Amino acid sequence: MAAAQLTTDALAEKHRSTLDQALDTIRTRAYWSPHPEHPKAYGENGSLDAAAGLDAYKSLLDRRFELDQPGTDGWTGGEISPYGPALGVEYPHADIDVLLPAMRAGMAAWRDAGAEVRALVCLEILARISARTHEFAHAVMHTSGQAFMMAFQAGGPHAQDRGLEAVAYAYAEQTRTPGSADWSKPQGKRDPLELAKSFTPVARGVALMIGCNTFPTWNGYPGLFASLATGNPVLVKPHPRAVLPLALTVRVAREVLAEAGFDPNLVALAVERPGEGIAKTLAVRPEIRIIDYTGSTAFGEWLETHARQAQVYTEKAGVNTVVVDSTDDYKGMLSNLAFSLSLYSGQMCTTPQNLLIPRDGITTDAGPKSYDEVVTDLAAAVGGLLGDDARANALLGALVNPDVKARLEAAAGLGEVALASREVPNPDFPDAVVRTPVIVKLDGSKPDDEAAYFSECFGPVSFAVSVDSTTDALELLRRTVREKGAMTVGAYTTSADTERAVEEVCLEESAQLSLNLTGGVYVNQTAAFSDFHGSGGNPAANAALCDSAFVANRFRVVEVRRQA
Amino acid sequence: MAAAQLTTDALAEKHRSTLDQALDTIRTRAYWSPHPEHPKAYGENGSLDAAAGLDAYKSLLDRRFELDQPGTDGWTGGEISPYGPALGVEYPHADIDVLLPAMRAGMAAWRDAGAEVRALVCLEILARISARTHEFAHAVMHTSGQAFMMAFQAGGPHAQDRGLEAVAYAYAEQTRTPGSADWSKPQGKRDPLELAKSFTPVARGVALMIGCNTFPTWNGYPGLFASLATGNPVLVKPHPRAVLPLALTVRVAREVLAEAGFDPNLVALAVERPGEGIAKTLAVRPEIRIIDYTGSTAFGEWLETHARQAQVYTEKAGVNTVVVDSTDDYKGMLSNLAFSLSLYSGQMCTTPQNLLIPRDGITTDAGPKSYDEVVTDLAAAVGGLLGDDARANALLGALVNPDVKARLEAAAGLGEVALASREVPNPDFPDAVVRTPVIVKLDGSKPDDEAAYFSECFGPVSFAVSVDSTTDALELLRRTVREKGAMTVGAYTTSADTERAVEEVCLEESAQLSLNLTGGVYVNQTAAFSDFHGSGGNPAANAALCDSAFVANRFRVVEVRRQA
The missing domain is CATH 3.40.309.10 (Aldehyde Dehydrogenase; Chain A, domain 2)
Structure with a gap:
């Protein structure tokens, strides 16, 4: 790996205070967001304004979306905007027998980086996505059918908030156990028993994030960032009608990982050929140890029943x-x-x-x-x-x-x-x-x-x-x-x-x-850091966005104890 | 319900400092235990000394073990000590169609009591068990075959430590989200959007704890207390060869619950008739939403596969x-x-x-x-x-x-x-x-x-x-x-x-x-509050004793938000 362009110090300087504010807010559950909701807030400090965002979006259309992933064995894609136009974007199709092992190669270094560095890298990914919110807005609009302003807000700052929230929960959870401890047990008049112990959060394995059509980023980011921040490589499998926002996300994540000195293959994209049904194949692969899914009850229940080797987090249908x-x-x-x-x-x-x-x-x-x-x-x-x-x-x-x-x-x-x-x-x-x-x-x-x-x-x-x-x-x-x-x-x-x-x-x-909502807050909207999305306790979803149960089982803690 | 004999103030006075010390220790992972390991430490402050403990144990033998549970439809039992003697104890056999609904009746009051009171009640249960450690030691010895000193320590203070540890994790987890929050979102020149929010930990449903033969209390207490402390009624299904230690536990729990003004049926016992295989029946009942199990890989995997309505925590076999x-x-x-x-x-x-x-x-x-x-x-x-x-x-x-x-x-x-x-x-x-x-x-x-x-x-x-x-x-x-x-x-x-x-x-x-263990610490022993038992990340167990993943999904948080 080449020397990191993004040093830990630089990442900490840039993002540690944001992480701390997120950690504080998930405890107070007051209002907070570092991601502006208003389109006019963008255009400075390296972020794209409305015109630049639209240009950036347009430049993605009618061409191949290069990712330089291992195991690319062809190109696929066929998104048609709910607003009419075909996007004309082709994505790399992955040979998963090549891609999955490649995704595991960087795990040890990602683990050894520790919870804080992982969190800071995730925050850099989110910051770069935030800077391109106008570009993402068009990508979300033309895959989900959301109107522009909703695509901008729900697909941009609100989704980024949910991703950041997941990172904060993941960091809090991994740091609840100290990195090391000295243990001394009195033995009456004899010398105490003494051990030096170390505790390391370790990943479960490759995480699979199965995206949905309607909210590719908002529903996708919590699982993606919760898994990545807890040390797991993440394979992103978008809904075939809503690939572009997640492909952009994967590209940004890979860039940041590489710049920070990590293996970019810790985040990869799996786009399916028409009718390929790759989610079912991937979901039961032994390498896949975590699955996040938003979509139909039928497939959610299929995952819960069949993907027994994985932790499965599902948001399915409900009747509100x-x-x-x-x-x-x-x-x-x-x-x-x-x-x-x-x-x-x-x-x-x-x-x-x-x-x-x-x-x-x-x-x-x-x-x-x-x-x-x-x-x-x-x-x-x-x-x-x-x-x-x-x-x-x-x-x-x-x-x-x-x-x-x-x-x-x-x-x-x-x-x-x-x-x-x-x-x-x-x-x-x-x-x-x-x-x-x-x-x-x-x-x-x-x-x-x-x-x-x-x-x-x-x-x-x-x-x-x-x-x-x-x-x-x-x-x-x-x-x-x-x-x-x-x-x-x-x-x-x-x-x-x-x-x-x-x-x-x-x-x-x-x-x-x-x-009794009668003003400007609506039953169908929730705010990250304060509101829970779903409860995880009724058939509509087996997890809530976001709580510690959503992150705590994405990693395990390995203890090494030595006689002191 | 009669007025509580055990008031919240009295419970807090007695146990809050112990809870605080446990909360502190699970973060430092230093050595600590409030439960003495030495048999001679017992006999004062209402605890049974060696002779009184043996007498208490003997008085349980060759008779019915009364519990006054709803739905008792007969008596069963047939434990024979690995040391030879038949115990001669008969336990109530439950009609689960009567018992399970009765166990749910007290849930709302138990929920409304809040996380702190639930923790304090659990600590009182553990304190009363601790006072009877000598009695429990014989019960563990004559069901597990452990030698007396091991039955005393592993079945007594070490098991109580693991129970207390689970209570501490459960309390910490439930109090990470505040009980209420005021949320105010700025709207530029307009008035901010304002909501008053409340957050309540709610139980999943009845928890089933399936005990094992070798460590009925040590392996049983973490799940039992984690579920109870998070608001769930707990049905204890002991191994048919190791009923007595858990029957005693259930009796103490029911006593304390009643004295504290709660429904004693929040903890109940299900002992099976020979060959009845009640665990399989119970495990798939819709009322059962949590299962803790220690035992064979075959049945552990059966539970993981079939008890889909429940959160299933298993410790199975491994090769060390x-x-x-x-x-x-x-x-x-x-x-x-x-x-x-x-x-x-x-x-x-x-x-x-x-x-x-x-x-x-x-x-x-x-x-x-x-x-x-x-x-x-x-x-x-x-x-x-x-x-x-x-x-x-x-x-x-x-x-x-x-x-x-x-x-x-x-x-x-x-x-x-x-x-x-x-x-x-x-x-x-x-x-x-x-x-x-x-x-x-x-x-x-x-x-x-x-x-x-x-x-x-x-x-x-x-x-x-x-x-x-x-x-x-x-x-x-x-x-x-x-x-x-x-x-x-x-x-x-x-x-x-x-x-x-x-x-x-x-x-x-x-x-x-x-x-490199060469002294008085052994690879097969772990200490509560400091060592993890299992990792939950390899096939031997899907959970570790004890971490937040072990407790975080035993309850859900329900948010109610109102326009402020």
């Missing part, structure tokens, strides 16, 4: 519920819910699906409202929010794939349509499939309707489910979380008793609860 | 190796190894099995020693250590079951016997099966011999395996750990290069290493 009992800010509730249902066309694992509303109506600051009134008013709120095409495009983004469109179209047949979906033309991208959400009325007491609301309908579809009472709503909430899982639960109530009751359901069923 | 390269204290090495091979007739998961010795011999402070000399001298050291029957009985204990005796007898046919096993008469217990270890010479280059040394032969059997060189030994060590797993590795060398090489193998294969 909002209990509507009463409110002292009817208008705020409606506008808050309208935004949550609309953002990214409901294509978030955290978007509410079932709105449980008593059939006898609710009390509000605007007087009693019947079930029908609530649904009608919500439909009007969504309609108003998305009435302007420019605003609708900016909020909705594009449907990520034809399956979502098919589900949306089928949803209208499931019950009485309270708000019909409409096509929104996109002047910049005429081929984009942009749709407003549909709201369908269902009856919580009808078994036929249960088939619809009791399974995930991913996309811009929500169900206004009439229930006999709030008590009935809480029982349905409990059953939904227990059997189907949930990433989020929301509730609106002015009753302290109901608030306690919904909290109790969420505590017992392990679901994250947002109460 | 000692690499003998060179030493500057030949006599010390021999006596240290002789003790390790003899203690509890090698019936420890940490006992060395394979001694890898270069066929060209080793260098020592007493001059060069050939392979044959090393083996002969080690045999003589074991023979000398166990030459006196009284001392032999005190070190060896009794063979725990007929399978161990059968393996011992078969081992003599596997190769040239360097040290034959001998029967040791036990004057106090004429029916006890007491045997000294056998040492068998095998050739590391012969495939036929590999069948013997490359699988676990649990009991007083070790193999002196000749190898071509230390390099050869390290490759065999690596392969053994990787394929068969290891709880411990030992090595003797005066070469800094060899030391580094063996460390590298252990770091790469995730095995705990003891180097």
Whole structure:
């Protein structure tokens, strides 16, 4: 290995205070982020501004994406933007029998570097990604279908925050045991027994990160950085429709590793040929000891069942519920819910699906409202929010794939349509499939309707489910979380008793609860360093982003003891 | 629930400083224990002295062991001491369809008590067990076959230490996230977004602790207390030959829980009828969300494969190796190894099995020693250590079951016997099966011999395996750990290069290493708060005792956020 261009001192000078702030914030859970949310914050100190970011993105298109990985046996790729254009990027295809052993070659040096250096290198990777946030934003937009501003924020600073959070947890966890200890056990009048002990965090092996289509960076970075910071090489297997943001990530990581004097093959990319299904092959390889996955319940459960040689962290599907009992800010509730249902066309694992509303109506600051009134008013709120095409495009983004469109179209047949979906033309991208959400009325007491609301309908579809009472709503909430899982639960109530009751359901069923949100925070958004994403305690996910359980088993501690 | 006799203040007054010391020690990993090792230290402050402990043990025999658990549908039991006598104790047999729901009833109150109160209640349980260490010692001795002093120490203070260590880790883990946080996100010129957040550790569900025959308390307490301290009810399923120590534990736990105002059914006992195989039934019940298991690889792997609804922590079998390269204290090495091979007739998961010795011999402070000399001298050291029957009985204990005796007898046919096993008469217990270890010479280059040394032969059997060189030994060590797993590795060398090489193998294969032990610390012993037991990173165990990975996933954190 050539002499490192990035010295430990330089890395510490640049990043140690950021790491310390992250370590402090995961304990206080106050607001903090080192990654600016506003596009105009970029363009200085070596970061790309809007124009440079767009240019950088464009320069990636219609060519090969070189990575100089071992074992490249061909080129593959075929991403088509949900906004229409084919990206035309080809990625190296890996012979995993060559790549996997090569990824292990640098493990000992990466281990010997220690937890702090690993953390600092990860922070340098994140800093370089941050500087290219405008470039990443376009890559995320044209793979996920997110509108530009969301792709910028969720795919940029928010994803980087989640990566940094994972690094902080990984560092904290690895340094809980000291590097060495002197142990002296008294033996009465005899000399004490004395041992010198050393404790070294060691990696499990190669980690596989299986990316998703909708949030390639946001959902990918926690696992990627948690594994890398704990000493494991990481093989990144993107969703075939959302390769580019993760390929860029891998390229940056490899550059930084090499500059810091480590083997760049500690991070590598595995892109599959059409229909190759490489995730299944990789997942059961003996070298793969950790898997992070975001995606369908079916494949998540397949991984949990079959990848027995690995620690498997999955985020799968769930059915998110909002209990509507009463409110002292009817208008705020409606506008808050309208935004949550609309953002990214409901294509978030955290978007509410079932709105449980008593059939006898609710009390509000605007007087009693019947079930029908609530649904009608919500439909009007969504309609108003998305009435302007420019605003609708900016909020909705594009449907990520034809399956979502098919589900949306089928949803209208499931019950009485309270708000019909409409096509929104996109002047910049005429081929984009942009749709407003549909709201369908269902009856919580009808078994036929249960088939619809009791399974995930991913996309811009929500169900206004009439229930006999709030008590009935809480029982349905409990059953939904227990059997189907949930990433989020929301509730609106002015009753302290109901608030306690919904909290109790969420505590017992392990679901994250947002109460009475009527302003600028939405049930489907979580903030790194403060909010947990998922609980890891219900069927929607077996891990939370991010807690120590997410990092503690990615490494083991080897003790060497010597007679002193 | 009646008013608590044990108030939180009283518990804190009594135990908070012990908890703090434990929390401090798991970070420094210095020596510490609040539980005296010497039998004479007991008898004051309400603890039972030797005579009272023996009386208490005897009063348990030949009668029903009452627990007042829900769902008792009969009585069962049939423990026979490895020292001969039948214990004659009958335990309640549980209808699990009644018991499991009853165990869940107290969960909400146990959760609401919070991490500190749960820890303090666990410390009170441990303190009461500690006061009855003499009673437990007999119960452990007459179920495991350990000699009295070992049953006293390993089954008493050392087990209590491991339980306390788990409580400390559980407390530390649950308090890493604050109970509440105020979150305020600046919005430029607009008002900040503000949320009030609460974070509550919540249990996963009922935990099942499946006990083992040889160390019912030592191997059982970490899982039991880790689960209880993190809010989970614990169902204790003892090995059918080692029920009494865990039945006593359950009784004490239920007493303390009730006195502290909690539901005693948070801890319950499940004893099986002969041949009932209740562990398999319980392990896949949906109520069971955590399993701790110590025992055979076959059943451990069955649990890992089938109990998919639960977090499964297993300690299974491994093949422990000692690499003998060179030493500057030949006599010390021999006596240290002789003790390790003899203690509890090698019936420890940490006992060395394979001694890898270069066929060209080793260098020592007493001059060069050939392979044959090393083996002969080690045999003589074991023979000398166990030459006196009284001392032999005190070190060896009794063979725990007929399978161990059968393996011992078969081992003599596997190769040239360097040290034959001998029967040791036990004057106090004429029916006890007491045997000294056998040492068998095998050739590391012969495939036929590999069948013997490359699988676990649990009991007083070790193999002196000749190898071509230390390099050869390290490759065999690596392969053994990787394929068969290891709880411990030992090595003797005066070469800094060899030391580094063996460390590298252990770091790469995730095995705990003891180097050049020649005094009063043995490779098969670990100390709570300082040493890790197992690594959780090789096939011998998927968890280490005790680290945060062992506790962090036994609970989840539920966040409730409200607009501020």
